[in-house]
Amino acid sequence: MPKEVLLPELAESVVEGEILKWLVGEGDVVAKDQPLVEVMTDKVTVELPSPFAGVLVKKLVNEGDVVPIETPIALIDESAEAAAAPEAAAAAAQAAPPEEAEDRGERLSLFKPDKTEAEVKNPFAGGAKKPAGPAVAERPRAGTNKYGRVLAVPAARQLARELGVDIAQVPGSGPNGRVRVEDVRAFAEQQAAPAAAAAGRPTVPYRTPAGYEELEERLPLRGLRRVIAQQMTASHLSAVRTLVVDEADVTELVALRQRLKPRAEAAGVKLSYLPFFFKATLQALRKFPMVNSSLDEAAGEIVYKKYYHLGLSVATDAGLVVPVIRDVDQKTVLELAAEINDKVARAREGKLSPDELSGSSFSITSVGNLGGLFTFPIINVPDAAILGVHTIQKRPVVRDDAIVAREMLYLSLSFDHRLVDGAEATLFLREVIERIEDPYWMLLGAV
């Protein structure tokens, strides 16, 4: 009997992954730990190693599918004869309906296996209306339920097929969690709801100009681009984005960095301006806790964070990713410099783990090298704000009534006005600026 390979929990609070690319074909012999498939979750691509050796008899999901974790994605036959006759094994696997494939694969817990299962397993458990009483408390995920079959009336099964609903996902309101026709209907409506809610926002119709059909190419919205699109839309729709822009005279910082560069290099670290910006931001965040907060809309609570995890936007060939530097308050400038360099390099190679890409409390985007006066960055929700740092260049400014050339920098703070007021944001930005304008003072208080 072939074993199922389940999509593992890829990172904390990740509930689904997109199947990017199969690395082996049906009928192929796979070794234990051989990469099976590329899966993308939360901005990172992971190659899933095979949990056991055998023959990949069947792929249960297609490239481009977005599947919840714990979903069976492939069948692998471990038996020796299967290895000898992959064709026959493939056929045999097809013959056995998936629910009969009793021998479910062991979990490939790549990361944090200690996560509470129920929390991640059923993304609908929280939102679904549940009748009072203990009977329906925790509905087992179908397919994996103890009967090997979703409890549902035949008409509900048919309706689910017609509405394109996976009946295994539908919370049943009948006795023993039996799925009724009304449940399927309600679920389908609920599924459609986010689209409809977003459709206070009308979908923008696209029409090809007549005669230019040949000059267009269409590609599916997939992979990282899809994640970016989702995250940006979420940010745009949820946060009340407001901008404050200011400038800083970083002549001293330029000199300081210049002076420290060789020392950092001797320690094996290339020193950029970023770690200084990180430190300045950290100190400002401490003074303005609101800027380091998040809004938990479901709970109706503001979450103040007593930790400082700073995300850094990095442009890669594949698209935008935001690695997170954790516990900035516990690291020296040199340590930050080393970590930033490492994460940026690995982000460009696509080698960051999902955990390294989540959990920011505030973010910084550096768009210095590419040009542009300043940007209006989009907030990495659920953060409350993001700081844009731009090109440092000499500009004429007035000092003591004389025009002098100084190393100048624009800073833009994009903040969620629901959490942070305009005055607060402006003062926060001033705090940052004061520190990068006088880095010696900043370092006086640095860890």
Place this chain on the structure above:
Amino acid sequence: MHDLIVIGTGPGGYHAAIRAAQLGLKVAAVEAGAVGGVCLNVGCIPTKALLHAAETLEHAKKAAEFGLVYAEPERDLAKMGKWRDKIVKKLTGGVAGLLKGNGVELVQGFAKFTGPRELEVGGKKLEAKKIIVATGSEPAVLPGFEPDGEHVLTSTEMLEVERGVPERLLVIGGGVIGLEFASIYARLGSDVTVVEYTEQILPGSDPELVKLLARSLKKQGITIKTRTQASKYKKARGGLSVTLEPAGGGEAETVQVDRILLAVGRRPRSGGLGLEAAGVRTDERGFVPTNEHMETNVPGVYAIGDVARPPLLAHKAMKEGLVAAEHAAGRPAAFDQQIPSVVYTQPEFASVGMTEAEAAGRGLQVRVGRFPFTASGRALTLQQTEGVIKVLADAENDLLLGVHILGPGASDLIAEATLALEMAATASDLALTVHPHPTLAENLMEAAENLHKRAIHILNR
């Protein structure tokens, strides 16, 4: 060019063809033999005809108990055969009429794939957007007992009662087919021995009920030898001498019989169809694997019924035919139903859902309710009090898991149980539903009540 071609007009095939036509497709059905396939021509239907005939003999004998004494019935086997054929003809004619009435083009001949979308039938090319393989199955063969049309017969040949009733019949295989023929011939007067290789007749079925059935069959004069294999036979004076060996090894014995029925199962008819030309895969047993829409590895090519997968049951094929046809017509359809099974022995054996062993295998705590037909008023009036109904439910939540019935009317009673399972009913649902009295069906309610120790007509110990 057709929208759909169905290969085979057995129960699966004609269901598929008619449903596809109902959905507006241009359909052709190819038949190499007789319309209606094995079920109508040489399977379910003629078997049941003969079972009824043989049972009537039995009823006549038992009528003496209530004061109706018949003269010794005369057996006209030729007439019995004609009656059987009349039923078959009526039904196959009906199916042909339904195909025609629905606008399905019937093509006679043996279909062979020449590509994923084309067939050759009798030198003629046929093309279709979708193709459903519904070629069914044929009797499996046991080496050393190759059917020869005289001494070793298949079920098809055994239907021809006109051949005469052998004095001594050996049935190789204690499955559904073997037991049904054993019942027919035992009633018609044969001395029947059934040999079964595994531990019990009807392997996989509820062992408790199977034991009761075996006891009942023995009472009817049928000898049952389990864990036994027939290894060879030779012609001997006045019959056939068959060597039987214990399955686990040991001392062989010899039995003298006049005829042998080979009923060791059936194998899918997937060979010779040119499936390779279409790129359709078969498994090592010859079945054509499909997904839940009954689609094979080649999109647009479907397989249904016996050729697709076990269990080899006509009603499963029918449902699969409907699913394939609807899916081929672009409708959402999938096979996800419970499949009841029936054995037309006397008493009948029928079941649906899990056995106790299967439930235990899933780690379920099972509660069992039983009700014996000896406590049933209706069964008494029918002179058929053998058997028990077993209702299985999850001890945790009372959810119905399976129903197993040995007894009169089991083939019809199982339909209610199947609906209950499909509706995810509890044993209480069955128990709380008013059943008419006096009926055999009320015993299902009582078995469900017994599960809660509340049956009225027995002591719930």
